Amino acid sequence: MTPEVFMLCVFAALLELDTTYAFQLTFSRGIIAAPLMSLITGDVMAGIQIGVFTELIFADVSPLGGILPPSAVVCSAVSLALNAMGIDLYFAFFFGVTGSILFSVAEKFMRKNRFKWLVFWERKILQKPNTVNRTVALALATSFLMNFILIFIFTWLCGKLMLTLLPYIPMKAHFACKFAYMAVPWIGLATLVPAFRLKAR
Amino acid sequence: MTFSMRMQLFLRSFFLQTGWNYMKYQNIGLTFVMLPFLKQAYKDDKDALPSVLQRYLENFNTQPVMASFCFGALARQEEAVAKAKSLTDFKEKVTEWTGIKRGLSITTASIGDRLFWGTLKPLTLLMALFIWLMLGVNFFEIELPANTPLLYAACAGGAAFFAFNAVALFVKWEGLKISYDARENTCFGLTRFDWNKTIYNAKRIGIVLAVGMILFGVYHYLKGFEDVDVHFVTRAAIVLFFVMISFVTRKLRIPNMYLYLAAVVIFNLVCYL
Numbered sequence: 001m002t003p004e005v006f007m008l009c010v011f012a013a014l015l016e017l018d019t020t021y022a023f024q025l026t027f028s029r030g031i032i033a034a035p036l037m038s039l040i041t042g043d044v045m046a047g048i049q050i051g052v053f054t055e056l057i058f059a060d061v062s063p064l065g066g067i068l069p070p071s072a073v074v075c076s077a078v079s080l081a082l083n084a085m086g087i088d089l090y091f092a093f094f095f096g097v098t099g100s101i102l103f104s105v106a107e108k109f110m111r112k113n114r115f116k117w118l119v120f121w122e123r124k125i126l127q128k129p130n131t132v133n134r135t136v137a138l139a140l141a142t143s144f145l146m147n148f149i150l151i152f153i154f155t156w157l158c159g160k161l162m163l164t165l166l167p168y169i170p171m172k173a174h175f176a177c178k179f180a181y182m183a184v185p186w187i188g189l190a191t192l193v194p195a196f197r198l199k200a201r
Numbered sequence: 202m203t204f205s206m207r208m209q210l211f212l213r214s215f216f217l218q219t220g221w222n223y224m225k226y227q228n229i230g231l232t233f234v235m236l237p238f239l240k241q242a243y244k245d246d247k248d249a250l251p252s253v254l255q256r257y258l259e260n261f262n263t264q265p266v267m268a269s270f271c272f273g274a275l276a277r278q279e280e281a282v283a284k285a286k287s288l289t290d291f292k293e294k295v296t297e298w299t300g301i302k303r304g305l306s307i308t309t310a311s312i313g314d315r316l317f318w319g320t321l322k323p324l325t326l327l328m329a330l331f332i333w334l335m336l337g338v339n340f341f342e343i344e345l346p347a348n349t350p351l352l353y354a355a356c357a358g359g360a361a362f363f364a365f366n367a368v369a370l371f372v373k374w375e376g377l378k379i380s381y382d383a384r385e386n387t388c389f390g391l392t393r394f395d396w397n398k399t400i401y402n403a404k405r406i407g408i409v410l411a412v413g414m415i416l417f418g419v420y421h422y423l424k425g426f427e428d429v430d431v432h433f434v435t436r437a438a439i440v441l442f443f444v445m446i447s448f449v450t451r452k453l454r455i456p457n458m459y460l461y462l463a464a465v466v467i468f469n470l471v472c473y474l
Contacts, residue, residue, distance in 0.1 A: 023215045024265050026365050029322075031329050035354035044354045048333065049340045051358070055326050057457050062318040065310070066223065066262070070458060090343065094465055097458050115224035122258050125232060126251045129240070132233045139220040139229070176468035178343060183443045183464055185341055187457050189415050190447035195323050196407035 005081045008040050009155060012077030013148035019071060020063070021143050030054030034076035041084040050079045053093060053181075056188020058100075059195065068108050070100035074151055081155045087162045088174070090181035095158045099151075106150055202238075202276065202381050209237045210272055211374055217265050226262035234268075238276050242283045253279075256298070263306040264313025269373045271305050273380030274389040305389055312396050320403045321368060325361040327410040332357035334417060341422045415444070 015036070018028040026032060030051040038047020054075045061069035079096030083089050124131040213234045220229035235257055243249050263271055278298045285291035333340060336353045379390030387393065419440060426433040443464075450460050 020221055021216075021219045024218070025215075025369075026322075026362055029326075029361070031326060032358045032362050035358050038354070039351075044351055045338070048338055048354050048357075052330065052333070052340045057461055059323060059326065060451065060457050062314070062322075064314045064318060066226070094462075097461060101458065111221060112223050114220070114222040118220075118222060118224060118229075121220075121229070125229075125258065126254055129236060129250055129254055132229065132236055135229055136216050136219045136233045140216075143219075172472040173469055176472045177465055179439070179468045180461060180464040182343060183439060184461055185418065186440050186443040187447045187460055187464075189411065189418060190444040191451055191457055192323055192327065192411040193408065193415070194448070194451055195319070196404045196411055 002084070004040055004042075005084055005155065005159075006152075008037055008077055008081050008084070009148060009152040011037060011040060012073050012151050013144050015077075016071060016073040016147040016151075017140065017144055019073065021140060028071070028073045030058070030072040030076055033073045034080065037076060037080050041080050043080075043083065046083055046089060047076075047080060049089070050076050050083075050093065050096070053184045053188070054079075054096070054100075056185055056192075057097065059188050060191045068104045068111075070097070070104045071107075072100070074103040074154075075100035077151055078155050078158065082159055082162060085159045085163065087159070087166065088177075090174075090177045091162060093181055093184070094177060095162070099154045099158070102154065103150055106146075110146060202273075202378070206238060206241065207374075207377055210234060210276075210377055211269070213237070214265075214269060214272065214373060214377075217268055225258070225260050227268075228258050228261050231261045232257045234272055235275065235279075239279065242276075242279055246283075249283075253282075256295070261302065261306060263310040264317065266317055266369045266373055267309035267313030267376065268306075269376030270309050270380040270389055270391060271302065273377045274301050274305055274383070277381050277383075301389070308388075308391065312391070316396065316400055316403075317365075317369060320400055320407060321365055324403055324407045324410070325365045327407065327414055328364060329357040329361040330414055331410070331417070332360055334421060339421050341418055 012033075015028050015033050017023075018025060027036070030053075031048075032051070034051030034054060035044060035047040038044050038050075041047070054072045058070055058072055058075070061067070063069055075093075075096040077096075078099040079089070079092040082092035082095055121131070121135045125135065213236075217227050217230035217234055219233070221227060222229075232254060239250065239253055239257075243253060261271075275298065278294065278301050282291065282294040282298055285294050330340075333353065333356075336356060338353050338357075376390070379393055383390035383393075422440060423433065423436060426436075447457065447460060450457070
């Protein structure tokens with residue numbers, strides 16, 4: 001685990017806050033987050049490609065009514081971090097997508113359990129209204145910390161696993177993963193057409 | 202509403218979703234956003250603030266950009282609540298306030314989801330993809346060229362970022378003022394914009410760009426071939442297969458990511474058989 005991968009995880013945890021908890025200025029979109037993160041790893045083209053692929057593969061899941069789409073930041077961060085460790089992009093992207101799905105499961109769990117603290121904080125806010133500022137700051141800090149821990153652990157585990165297995169992975173598996181990776185933009189683009197279908201004026 | 206108060210609400214609105222939970226959704230965020238206004242409205246009656254905050258700490262959920270319409274309308278109604286002359290008048294005003302909060306949050310969520318997540322986000326994605334392809338960044342190829350200029354990455358990503366946020370920040374900033382100043386027959390200022398027409402036009406542009414992108418992609422993907430050989434046919438078959446299969450999976454409501462993960466497994470199995 002190099003310092004640049006560690007920095008990437010910190011930066012990704014920060015960007016991930018933009019998805020829901022702060023700003024929502026679209027810094028967390030694949031096409032913006034991945035090129036930004038690639039500045040740390042130094043491979044801008046990999047950043048662009050991962051960003052585009054991430055955004056296309058998750059284009060059909062929107063955060064409507066509490067639905068938690070897989071995180072584009074986590075997918076990009078894991079993919080770019082593994083790539084920076086020397087793992088091929090088509091393997092790294094597979095782990096990125098898996099990581100983002102697992103991250104959304106963990107995030108759902110946290111959201112479900114957060115309301116247990118809510119009663120405590122609501123009581124505090126009612127006693128002293130300014131406590132809401134502290135509540136928001138604390139919620140942001142804990143979200144950042146949880147994001148970092150989850151991204152870091154997953155990247156570290158996948159990196160260790162892949163670096164150990166990589167010499168033993170047969171060429172057939174390389175070929176198969178490359179083939180599936182090649183299909184990603186087409187899968188994504190084909191869903192964009194129905195996404196723009198005109199229902200009503 | 203003074204400019205400084207509007208600015209405070211605007212800046213605080215970026216933290217509306219902090220503390221999002223499945224029980225009361227954005228209630229902490231709403232309280233955080235409205236706190237400066239409530240302090241001002243109840244500056245002569247600070248003892249009333251806890252009971253006022255109790256109302257704000259109830260359920261609230263809407264689309265974060267369009268939420269500014271709720272803030273303005275709730276602020277206007279809160280002023281009426283604060284100035285209530287009798288208990289009956291107060292109860293009536295609070296009931297109206299609750300109705301506005303519930304009704305407007307649903308309406309704005311519906312518009313915001315369709316406009317921002319359903320239309321503007323994919324539209325700006327397509328815009329970025331076109332810019333990258335125009336600049337010669339061919340992300341369809343696995344073999345990536347080394348030393349891509351940083352400017353190329355910044356151009357398309359920046360264009361998508363500014364295009365999305367120009368609309369989002371405008372709606373956020375103006376929504377506060379419009380809904381606060383709105384007359385009763387304008388649905389809290391929502392009728393000021395023709396949302397349906399905007400979404401319809403954006404979707405019309407989107408569908409043209411999406412089809413154009415597929416054709417542009419096919420051209421980029423296959424342009425390296427001079428003759429129709431086995432590699433050309435294989436590539437064309439992959440494109441066609443995945444375009445067709447993703448139409449089917451969309452009908453079956455299977456997300457793209459599972460199609461990709463399934464493709465990894467299936468291709469591995471095929472390679473070993």
